[in-house]
Amino acid sequence: MEALSLGVSMVAVPRWTDQSTNAKFIADVWQVGIRAEVDGKGMIRKEEIGRCVREIMEGDRSEDIKRNAAKWKKLAIEAASHGGSSDTNIIEFIAQLTGKDLVSQPQL
Structure with missing residues (x-):
């Protein structure tokens, strides 16, 4: 989320838990990066990372990303x-927690 909110293009390298979901959103939904592909042994090699960075920086999809x-x-x-x-x-949310009407009060 930090990279997304800062406008940073990303190479997704999911390994476990929610990272696959994040990679799906980065590459396919938000289209702000690409997902690194694993080799036949399930590893992501340095050559693949390099390919991904080059694609983001100067590839066919770089301007769209x-x-x-x-x-x-x-x-x-x-x-x-x-x-x-x-x-x-x-x-x-704070108003619900405190029971105060903060929406109509002036903001600091």
Whole structure:
């Protein structure tokens, strides 16, 4: 999420738990990177990492990947800014915890 919100293109190298889901989103849903492929022994070799980095930096899809990364950065900034969806959601969450109406009160 940090890389996505900073507009950074990524090489996904999933190994366990939720990393496969993250890799799926990075490569196929958000389209902000590519997934490194394993070899016949289930390993990701340095040559594959190099190929992935070159693809992101100068390959056929590099401009699309960079454009998508910039788009997601902009969306993250908007969401976290005053009045954005994340800003509003955290205020509503705190209001539920405290029982105070923070939505209609002025923001600090």
